[in-house]
Amino acid sequence: MTSSDPITRTERLLRSCRGEPVDRPPVWLMRQAGRYLPEYRRVREGVSFLEMCADVDRAVEVSLQPLELVGTEAVIFFSDIFTPIPGMGVEVDFAPGPVVAEPLRSLAQVEKLRVADPRETVPFVFEILRTLRAELEGPQVPLLGFAGAPFTLAAYLVEGGGSKDFAQLKRMMWTAPEVLRELLARLTDLTVEYLGAQIEAGAQAVQLFDTWAGILSPQDYREWVLPTHREIAARLDRRAAPLILFVNNGAHVFDQTLESGADVLSLDWRVDMAAAAAQAGGRVSLQGNLDPCTLAAPPDEIEAQVHTLAAAAAPARGLILNLGHGCLPDTPVEGVRAFTAAARSLAGGAK
Amino acid sequence: MTSSDPITRTERLLRSCRGEPVDRPPVWLMRQAGRYLPEYRRVREGVSFLEMCADVDRAVEVSLQPLELVGTEAVIFFSDIFTPIPGMGVEVDFAPGPVVAEPLRSLAQVEKLRVADPRETVPFVFEILRTLRAELEGPQVPLLGFAGAPFTLAAYLVEGGGSKDFAQLKRMMWTAPEVLRELLARLTDLTVEYLGAQIEAGAQAVQLFDTWAGILSPQDYREWVLPTHREIAARLDRRAAPLILFVNNGAHVFDQTLESGADVLSLDWRVDMAAAAAQAGGRVSLQGNLDPCTLAAPPDEIEAQVHTLAAAAAPARGLILNLGHGCLPDTPVEGVRAFTAAARSLAGGAK
Numbered sequence: 001m002t003s004s005d006p007i008t009r010t011e012r013l014l015r016s017c018r019g020e021p022v023d024r025p026p027v028w029l030m031r032q033a034g035r036y037l038p039e040y041r042r043v044r045e046g047v048s049f050l051e052m053c054a055d056v057d058r059a060v061e062v063s064l065q066p067l068e069l070v071g072t073e074a075v076i077f078f079s080d081i082f083t084p085i086p087g088m089g090v091e092v093d094f095a096p097g098p099v100v101a102e103p104l105r106s107l108a109q110v111e112k113l114r115v116a117d118p119r120e121t122v123p124f125v126f127e128i129l130r131t132l133r134a135e136l137e138g139p140q141v142p143l144l145g146f147a148g149a150p151f152t153l154a155a156y157l158v159e160g161g162g163s164k165d166f167a168q169l170k171r172m173m174w175t176a177p178e179v180l181r182e183l184l185a186r187l188t189d190l191t192v193e194y195l196g197a198q199i200e201a202g203a204q205a206v207q208l209f210d211t212w213a214g215i216l217s218p219q220d221y222r223e224w225v226l227p228t229h230r231e232i233a234a235r236l237d238r239r240a241a242p243l244i245l246f247v248n249n250g251a252h253v254f255d256q257t258l259e260s261g262a263d264v265l266s267l268d269w270r271v272d273m274a275a276a277a278a279q280a281g282g283r284v285s286l287q288g289n290l291d292p293c294t295l296a297a298p299p300d301e302i303e304a305q306v307h308t309l310a311a312a313a314a315p316a317r318g319l320i321l322n323l324g325h326g327c328l329p330d331t332p333v334e335g336v337r338a339f340t341a342a343a344r345s346l347a348g349g350a351k
Numbered sequence: 352m353t354s355s356d357p358i359t360r361t362e363r364l365l366r367s368c369r370g371e372p373v374d375r376p377p378v379w380l381m382r383q384a385g386r387y388l389p390e391y392r393r394v395r396e397g398v399s400f401l402e403m404c405a406d407v408d409r410a411v412e413v414s415l416q417p418l419e420l421v422g423t424e425a426v427i428f429f430s431d432i433f434t435p436i437p438g439m440g441v442e443v444d445f446a447p448g449p450v451v452a453e454p455l456r457s458l459a460q461v462e463k464l465r466v467a468d469p470r471e472t473v474p475f476v477f478e479i480l481r482t483l484r485a486e487l488e489g490p491q492v493p494l495l496g497f498a499g500a501p502f503t504l505a506a507y508l509v510e511g512g513g514s515k516d517f518a519q520l521k522r523m524m525w526t527a528p529e530v531l532r533e534l535l536a537r538l539t540d541l542t543v544e545y546l547g548a549q550i551e552a553g554a555q556a557v558q559l560f561d562t563w564a565g566i567l568s569p570q571d572y573r574e575w576v577l578p579t580h581r582e583i584a585a586r587l588d589r590r591a592a593p594l595i596l597f598v599n600n601g602a603h604v605f606d607q608t609l610e611s612g613a614d615v616l617s618l619d620w621r622v623d624m625a626a627a628a629a630q631a632g633g634r635v636s637l638q639g640n641l642d643p644c645t646l647a648a649p650p651d652e653i654e655a656q657v658h659t660l661a662a663a664a665a666p667a668r669g670l671i672l673n674l675g676h677g678c679l680p681d682t683p684v685e686g687v688r689a690f691t692a693a694a695r696s697l698a699g700g701a702k
Contacts, residue, residue, distance in 0.1 A: 165643075167647075167679055170644035170645075170647075174652065175648070214621070217620045217675075249600070252602035252622065252623070269568040272603070293524075296521075296526060297526070298525070
């Protein structure tokens with residue numbers, strides 16, 4: 001790579017995922033299409049979250065907004081990890097997190113769950129992706145798909161919604177392990193189908209969000225979570241689209257995520273980037289991991305943090321700059337702009 | 352130690368804190384005087400949480416309950432980490448977590464905080480402790496004091512209550528660091544005074560609860576939290592009463608807690624006990640760290656887990672069996688009994 005031979009944003013992201021040479025790390029933000037943007041709030045006005053996810057025009061519009069408004073270098077389609085769940089035959093509402101009318105507690109309930117073709121149950125998802133991909137061909141910006149990981153989906157389904165302790169879910173491990181095992185098996189099948197169909201519809205990389213797996217001890221994680229990640233990584237066509245794995249609050253299972261088969265590990269801010277990069281070496285690329293609250297800092301502080309982060313990540317085979325969690329609703333827009341600008345200011349030249 | 356020369360519960364706990372030989376690890380549970388006990392709920396009926404903390408008779412009664420009812424081997428006085436805060440001049444309510452009428456956001460507000468003598472602002476705390484200590488002299492059961500750590504107290508005071516992200520607090524680090532620094536300084540002084548007075552009133556060991564410090568990145572923790580722990584450890588009379596430090600969700604800062612000066616590190620269930628024990632070696636003792644949800648498992652499973660835990664902790668200089676977090680309200684009482692029984696079943700003989 002030389003400056004006379006510029007790399008496209010799509011190439012920069014996909015090469016970073018695979019650990020191939022790039023001029024500098026690409027940058028995007030989890031929940032970059034979100035309430036911190038006045039333009040997003042305008043489109044969201046008067047529609048429920050579920051309506052918004054199924055409204056192709058609006059979903060496409062908000063997915064594209066951060067490209068121009070804050071200078072992000074990848075587009076992730078607007079949706080929710082719970083989008084494909086009603087298609088299994090589960091009644092779900094959002095308030096704002098998922099609320100499940102009848103929490104799953106018995107084998108009979110779990111055995112009624114359908115693993116239907118997501119192209120039939122949520123066709124709008126693939127229409128959104130196809131539309132976005134067509135829009136992004138010109139500017140050569142990469143399109144990301146995503147899905148909730150089986151354990152996280154199971155957590156909501158068993159608990160009935162969000163929870164501080166997820167005690168019902170954890171107790172199921174001890175009192176009805178066969179129910180949880182069957183539930184995870186069906187959700188794993190669903191996730192593979194869902195991400196596969198997203199790749200077919202144009203997603204160039206896919207991110208698996210395991211929001212709640214970090215509540216487990218390392219032993220329980222090895223038994224209940226790692227196998228689901230490994231199965232998904234093995235069954236997806238990762239040459240068609242690399243797999244990014246985000247385990248929220250997962251510093252204590254970082255070594256296990258290295259065994260997941262994912263191409264990229266997305267880290268939250270609790271993980272020390274230098275230590276993670278040293279451990280990851282040439283095996284996987286890393287993504288992250290600025291604390292979202294840092295975007296309230298002055299621009300020069302944000303820039304300094306990004307430079308520190310990039311230097312710390314140097315031993316890893318590749319880095320994708322991102323936050324350690326979703327962008328918070330009251331994040332200053334100028335903080336987000338400072339973050340993407342700092343990424344672009346990183347020294348050029350192949351690593 | 353031989354079986355003909357039995358060790359008292361007080362000796363077992365204090366020796367374990369200091370890494371001296373014991374026959375087997377002692378056992379107690381965080382939040383052992385709590386809603387999972389019908390006898391506790393009976394005493395709590397009709398009184399608010401604040402009234403309960405200030406009611407010496409009731410507080411003493413519930414503090415002692417778990418001794419006989421579930422076989423715990425230490426008593427921690429019933430109270431809340433926010434008990435000494437109104438004495439600083441802050442209006443606080445419980446609903447059920449602390450709710451602060453006027454969140455602290457300015458230097459002027461912080462400079463109005465008094466570090467008053469807790470013997471004057473919360474005399475009932477020391478009456479509870481003196482009464483408990485007198486009760487426990489006969490059976491030779493150790494009495495524990497405790498306090499909230501400065502960062503956790505600051506988190507509630509700045510945010511105004513509990514929070515998912517503590518974004519206000521974290522933003523203060525970037526936008527008004529001098530305010531947070533002054534707040535932490537005053538809370539550190541308060542904590543030293545408060546724990547010192549507890550020791551004087553009969554507490555034989557004291558635990559510092561840093562419930563929210565785990566929300567920080569390792570870098571921010573080093574700047575904002577570690578110095579407060581070090582100062583408290585240095586200023587307390589730890590020969591009079593060893594210091595136990597609990598950083599909730601702190602797997603990613605375990606190495607920094609080793610530098611805190613605490614005698615015992617209380618671990619949550621996310622920390623791999625074998626790895627922690629190897630790292631701790633002869634420097635500190637460890638406490639924990641069974642996932643509270645595990646107490647819903649069958650007794651033989653709980654026993655197996657306790658034996659695994661004790662074996663994993665062997666390289667540490669001492670172990671105090673406990674949960675990785677407070678006992679949950681819907682924990683089966685028989686699970687708690689199985690936990691303490693398992694501790695007593697551990698092979699005797701000095702380590």
